[in-house]
Amino acid sequence: MSTNVGDWxxxxxxxxxxxxxxxxxxxxxxxxxxxxxxxxxxxxxxxxGNVRDVAVKPMLDxxxxxxxxxxxxxxxxxxxxxxxxxxxxYPVALITGIGTGMALRGIPSSQILAQLNGIFxxxxxxxxxxxxxxxxxxxVYFLFTKEHKGIVGGFASVGKWIMMVSFGATFGTTVFxxxxxxxxxxxxxxxxxxGIIK
Amino acid sequence: xxxxxxxxFVEKLQHVDRRILYLVLAVLVAIPLIWPFTLPLQVxxxxxxxxxxxxxxxxxxxxxxxxxxxxxxxxxxxxxxxAIVRHLAKKDGVGLVTVGFFPDGPMFAEKVFWILEEAGKTxxxxxxxxxxxxxxxxxxxxxxxDVKAAFQTDFRGNDTSSLPxxxxxxxxxxxxxxxxxxxxxxxxxxxxxxxQAVYRVPLAVGISTSMVPANMPFLESGQLISxxxxxxxxxxxxxxxxxxxxxxxxxxxxxxxxxVIMVFLIVGNVSYFLTRKNSSRRIS
Numbered sequence: 449m450s451t452n453v454g455d456w457x458x459x460x461x462x463x464x465x466x467x468x469x470x471x472x473x474x475x476x477x478x479x480x481x482x483x484x485x486x487x488x489x490x491x492x493x494x495x496x497g498n499v500r501d502v503a504v505k506p507m508l509d510x511x512x513x514x515x516x517x518x519x520x521x522x523x524x525x526x527x528x529x530x531x532x533x534x535x536x537x538y539p540v541a542l543i544t545g546i547g548t549g550m551a552l553r554g555i556p557s558s559q560i561l562a563q564l565n566g567i568f569x570x571x572x573x574x575x576x577x578x579x580x581x582x583x584x585x586x587x588v589y590f591l592f593t594k595e596h597k598g599i600v601g602g603f604a605s606v607g608k609w610i611m612m613v614s615f616g617a618t619f620g621t622t623v624f625x626x627x628x629x630x631x632x633x634x635x636x637x638x639x640x641x642x643g644i645i646k
Numbered sequence: 647x648x649x650x651x652x653x654x655f656v657e658k659l660q661h662v663d664r665r666i667l668y669l670v671l672a673v674l675v676a677i678p679l680i681w682p683f684t685l686p687l688q689v690x691x692x693x694x695x696x697x698x699x700x701x702x703x704x705x706x707x708x709x710x711x712x713x714x715x716x717x718x719x720x721x722x723x724x725x726x727x728x729a730i731v732r733h734l735a736k737k738d739g740v741g742l743v744t745v746g747f748f749p750d751g752p753m754f755a756e757k758v759f760w761i762l763e764e765a766g767k768t769x770x771x772x773x774x775x776x777x778x779x780x781x782x783x784x785x786x787x788x789x790x791x792d793v794k795a796a797f798q799t800d801f802r803g804n805d806t807s808s809l810p811x812x813x814x815x816x817x818x819x820x821x822x823x824x825x826x827x828x829x830x831x832x833x834x835x836x837x838x839x840x841x842q843a844v845y846r847v848p849l850a851v852g853i854s855t856s857m858v859p860a861n862m863p864f865l866e867s868g869q870l871i872s873x874x875x876x877x878x879x880x881x882x883x884x885x886x887x888x889x890x891x892x893x894x895x896x897x898x899x900x901x902x903x904x905x906v907i908m909v910f911l912i913v914g915n916v917s918y919f920l921t922r923k924n925s926s927r928r929i930s
Contacts, residue, residue: 469665469668470665490749490750491749494749494778494780495780497778498778498779498780501798501799502779502780505798505799506798546784547783547784550783550784550787550839550840551783551839553787553839553840553844554838554839554840554843554844555839557843558835558838558839558842558843558869559835559838559839562843562867562868562869563863563867565867566863566866566867566868579866614859617859618856618859618860621855621856621857621858621859621875621876622855622856623904623907624855624856624876624877624878624900624904625722625854625855625856625876627675627899627900627903627904628721628722628855628876628877628896628900629718629719629721629722630672630675630903631675631679631721631877631896631899631900631903632720632721632722633721634672634675634676634679634899635679635721635892635896638676638679638680639679644680645679645680
């Protein structure tokens with residue numbers, strides 16, 4: 449069994465959280481609140497580090513131009529005042545504008561044109577045929593200006609089934625991921641703490 | 647009488663205490679971890695692609711790894727990191743720069759540096775941890791355009807302009823390979839938009855398993871050179887590396903876990919349909 453305090457804390461926290469699977473209990477609630485508190489503390493520490501390294505230190509080194517974004521950042525806190533909350537709109541508008549602009553820089557080429565290019569493939573094997581008609585079907589399914597009858601209805605039906613398979617794949621991979629997380633916690637409890645797994 | 651007994655058993659299956667199911671699953675997943683046994687594992691072409699790319703790196707090349715996951719996603723993603731860093735440790739003269747756009751990211755990077763130190767590599771000359779930068783997609787774009795302007799100090803507090811490894815890189819274009827490990831957002835779409843589409847650098851991702859279906863189109867279109875899928879991706883990489891690690895050890899547990907869930911699903915559905923059939927018979 450481990451003599452490391454960190455291993456003990458990690459293993460006991462995991463067991464406390466998993467105790468919820470039996471039933472709701474105070475030990476679980478304690479571990480849950482502990483997690484929320486530590487996460488909040490960690491986020492504050494990281495945010496403090498960011499402001500210090502990205503803004504305060506460079507400003508003290510003479511880069512006073514950074515005072516402008518810092519001022520905008522401080523204005524975000526105006527939302528806590530009923531009287532001055534309108535001041536927060538300016539930094540929020542700037543953040544939204546910059547965020548949208550940044551995303552738009554890459555979306556047309558990487559998420560529209562490159563994806564379109566990806567379906568211009570030779571229909572020489574079953575995989576490519578499914579890919580090609582699957583994309584057409586999914587697009588037709590979201591065509592709302594034409595009633596889904598005849599050929600349009602057929603393609604829409606193909607699109608619906610392709611999307612169902614995609615949702616199934618997503619659900620299956622989610623189960624896979626949850627099991628991976630469980631295996632990770634077993635490694636901590638049985639391996640790092642109890643030393644059963646070598 | 648027999649039909650009644652059968653109906654009763656089938657109905658009971660509909661109401662099995664969920665805690666029994668949890669216990670069965672936990673025991674079966676734990677068994678291969680305690681008494682390991684190996685099951686065959688097929689390596690996917692995407693994993694071969696990344697392995698070959700790392701294998702082809704030459705002395706002087708620099709790799710960028712972005713750690714965009716938190717403790718919640720680590721059991722699924724971190725074994726991938728360990729496998730790839732073990733591979734990089736074998737490559738003479740290949741540098742590694744790490745960064746994180748999740749607050750926990752740089753700490754996970756620090757957890758694998760012992761592999762490089764054991765291989766005789768030195769911090770600052772062979773590997774550097776830039777640390778965390780808030781801002782998501784905007785911060786990624788900033789790093790890509792000017793690494794040292796985005797990070798004036800590294801995670802350990804060193805001035806980045808004084809680190810020998812960072813003299814080789816100015817922008818994303820100077821990296822021979824970028825690997826992003828992601829458990830959420832920012833993730834592959836942000837890296838493709840801000841880095842791959844702009845600088846045309848080979849980009850691979852190691853992502854949590856549930857993110858794979860949504861990101862497969864990027865692999866099909868050639869925007870990504872590889873996708874490593876969670877713990878399985880790590881296990882496949884370990885197979886190519888010839889070194890069993892955390893991924894390989896977990897694969898038997900995964901397989902047993904999946905079999906149990908499949909049995910639960912089949913039994914649950916069959917009993918549901920039989921119960922429905924019996925009740926409709928009683929009504930008629």
